[in-house]
Amino acid sequence: MCFRQLFKRIPSFSKTGRCSLACLNVAQALGVVNDNIFKFTMVFLLIEVLGAAEASSILSATGAIYVIPFLLFSSYAGILADRLSKQKLLVFMKGVEVLVMGIAILAFATRVPWLCYGLLFILAIHSAVMSPSKYGMIPELVSQHVVPRANGLITSTSYLAIIFGTFLASFLTETTHSQFTWVACICFMIAIGGFLAALGIKKTPEQAKKIKAHPFFLKEIYYTLRIASLTPHLVTAIFSSAFFLFVGAFTQLNVIPFAIQTLHLSEIAGGYLFLVSALGIALGAFLAGKLARYKTALGLSCVACLGIAINFLFLSITTSLPLVIISLVLIGAFGGLFAVPFDTFIQLNSKDERRGQMIAAANFFSFTGVFIASLLLYVFSQFLELSSANGFAAVAALTLLVFLILISRLSEFFFSFLAKVFFFFFSPCRIELSALESNLSAILVLEKASFRKAFFLASQFPTMHFLFPSNRFKQSWYCRLIYSLHTAPKGLDTQELIAYAQTQLLPERPICVFFRKTFQIPTSAIYGWIELFQTKPLVFFIRFYKERTGWICRLEKKD
Known part of the structure; x- marks a missing residue:
C-alpha cells in the first residue's frame, strides 16, 4: 500500500470544534514541552561528554x-x-516525534554527539x-469570532510549555542524577501522549490539491508575499509577527549579560529572568484572546x-531587580498583546488554499528575526x-520606529481603538447602524x-477612511503618511467628488467625505454618479443630535 493511501487512513476521533481545539492545544503543548526537555537535556549531556570548556x-x-x-523548510511546510x-x-x-524520541533513548544511552545533533x-x-x-x-475548527480567543489560548499555552519544559530539563537531570x-x-512517553491528543482533532479538508512547490x-x-500584497495589511501583519519573535529572541539572548553586567547576578539567574518574560507573554496572549476583537x-x-x-527603555536605565522583573513581565505581556492579533489577522485574511503558505512565510521571517537578533x-x-x-x-529605539510605521500603515485600526477607549470612558455616544449593517461599502x-x-x-467603523476636499486640505503631509487619510484632487465638483470617493472604496471599507460646512449634495450628482459607474452607491448623511442621555448619531440615506 502506497504512502498516500496510508496517509488518508489516519483516523480522527472527534466531531466538534471545541473538543478538537482542546486536543490541538494539548498536542502542541506536549510537543513544545518535549522540544525544550530534549534540547536542554541534550546540552547537559554533551557538556558532560565534551567538557565544560x-x-x-x-x-x-x-x-x-x-x-x-x-529557514529552509518553512515554505515547503506551508x-x-x-x-x-x-x-x-x-x-x-x-x-514522527514518537519515532525520534524512541531513537533518542538509544542516542542518550550511547552518548554519541553527532546522533544527538542529528535528532x-x-x-x-x-x-x-x-x-x-x-x-x-484553527479557522477550520472554530468560527471566525472565536479565532482570536483560540490564538490567545494556543500562544499562552505554548509559552507556559516553554517555561515548564525548560524547568523539567533541569529538574529531571538533577532528579535522575544525570x-x-x-x-x-x-x-x-510525552510524545505518545501528544500523538494520542492529535487523534482527537476532527478531520480537516484538503484546500489546494494542485499547488506545486518551487525548488x-x-x-x-x-511569490507568497506577492500574493499577500493583494490583501490590505497582510504583508504588514506577516512582518509584524516576525518582529515579535525578533524581540523575544533578543530579550532571551541579552538578558543574561544584562543580569551579569547591570544586576551583578549569575548567568543562571539571567536565564530565570527570561522565564519571567515568557510568563508575561503567556499572560499577554491570554488577555489578547479575551480583549481583542477581530475588527479592532x-x-x-x-x-x-x-x-x-x-x-x-525603562529596562535600560534601571538597576533595581524588582523593577527589572516588572519591566520584563510587562515586555512579555505587551508582546503577547502584540502578537496574537497579527496571527489572527493572517489566519482570517488568507485564502483557504493559501493559508498554510502565509503562515509559513511568517515563520520564515520570524526565524530570520531570531538570526538577526543574534x-x-x-x-x-x-x-x-x-x-x-x-x-x-537601541532595541527600544528600533521598536519605537516600528510603532511609527505601524500607526502609519494601520492608522484606521489604531485610531479606531483609541476612539473606542476614549468614548467608552469619557464621552458616551451611540449610533444607529441599521442602515449599514448589511453593507459597509458606502460613502458617508x-x-x-x-x-x-x-x-x-x-x-x-474600524476600517473607515476619510476623504478631505482639497480646498481645505492641500495635500497635507500627514495625508501622505497616514494610510486611512486621503485628499481629493483640487477643483472637483460635487459629482466628481462622489465619483472620486467611490474609487477609494474597498469591500467592507466605508469612506467618509469630510465637510467643514453644510454641503447639500443634489440628486443630479447621484444620478451622474450612477451613469458614470453603472451601479448605485449607498450614500448617507451623518447627523449628530443632542439628547438627555448624550449624543446620538444617525445615518440618513439620500434619496
Whole structure:
C-alpha cells in the first residue's frame, strides 16, 4: 500500500470544534514541552561528554541547528499544509516525534554527539512542518469570532510549555542524577501522549490539491508575499509577527549579560529572568484572546508595540531587580498583546488554499528575526562595544520606529481603538447602524465636520477612511503618511467628488467625505454618479443630535 493511501487512513476521533481545539492545544503543548526537555537535556549531556570548556560551542551549535530547518523548510511546510489535510499532517508529524524520541533513548544511552545533533535537526524539521498546520487549522475548527480567543489560548499555552519544559530539563537531570536515558524515556512517553491528543482533532479538508512547490524556497517566499500584497495589511501583519519573535529572541539572548553586567547576578539567574518574560507573554496572549476583537485587534497591537518600546527603555536605565522583573513581565505581556492579533489577522485574511503558505512565510521571517537578533547582539557587544543595557535602549529605539510605521500603515485600526477607549470612558455616544449593517461599502457625508465627530465615526467603523476636499486640505503631509487619510484632487465638483470617493472604496471599507460646512449634495450628482459607474452607491448623511442621555448619531440615506 502506497504512502498516500496510508496517509488518508489516519483516523480522527472527534466531531466538534471545541473538543478538537482542546486536543490541538494539548498536542502542541506536549510537543513544545518535549522540544525544550530534549534540547536542554541534550546540552547537559554533551557538556558532560565534551567538557565544560565546550559549553559555548555546544549552545551555539544547538541554536543554529534548531533555527536552520525553519529557514529552509518553512515554505515547503506551508505548501504541504495547503495540499494535505492539516489534521492528518499533524498526526503524521506527531508520529514522527514518537519515532525520534524512541531513537533518542538509544542516542542518550550511547552518548554519541553527532546522533544527538542529528535528532535535534529532525525534531526541528518536525516543528517547522507542524507550525503552518497547527495555526492554519484553527479557522477550520472554530468560527471566525472565536479565532482570536483560540490564538490567545494556543500562544499562552505554548509559552507556559516553554517555561515548564525548560524547568523539567533541569529538574529531571538533577532528579535522575544525570541518567539521561531515563529522561529520554520520559520524552518518549510525552510524545505518545501528544500523538494520542492529535487523534482527537476532527478531520480537516484538503484546500489546494494542485499547488506545486518551487525548488528554490526563497522564490516561493517571494511569490507568497506577492500574493499577500493583494490583501490590505497582510504583508504588514506577516512582518509584524516576525518582529515579535525578533524581540523575544533578543530579550532571551541579552538578558543574561544584562543580569551579569547591570544586576551583578549569575548567568543562571539571567536565564530565570527570561522565564519571567515568557510568563508575561503567556499572560499577554491570554488577555489578547479575551480583549481583542477581530475588527479592532490590530489597533491593540499598535498600542502594545509602544508599551514594549517604553519598557525596553525603562529596562535600560534601571538597576533595581524588582523593577527589572516588572519591566520584563510587562515586555512579555505587551508582546503577547502584540502578537496574537497579527496571527489572527493572517489566519482570517488568507485564502483557504493559501493559508498554510502565509503562515509559513511568517515563520520564515520570524526565524530570520531570531538570526538577526543574534547578529545584532554580536555587533552591539563586539563592534560597537555597547553594554547590554545600551543594547536594550537601541532595541527600544528600533521598536519605537516600528510603532511609527505601524500607526502609519494601520492608522484606521489604531485610531479606531483609541476612539473606542476614549468614548467608552469619557464621552458616551451611540449610533444607529441599521442602515449599514448589511453593507459597509458606502460613502458617508459628514457635514459640519469636526475631528471629534470623525473620531467617533472611527470608533464605530474600524476600517473607515476619510476623504478631505482639497480646498481645505492641500495635500497635507500627514495625508501622505497616514494610510486611512486621503485628499481629493483640487477643483472637483460635487459629482466628481462622489465619483472620486467611490474609487477609494474597498469591500467592507466605508469612506467618509469630510465637510467643514453644510454641503447639500443634489440628486443630479447621484444620478451622474450612477451613469458614470453603472451601479448605485449607498450614500448617507451623518447627523449628530443632542439628547438627555448624550449624543446620538444617525445615518440618513439620500434619496
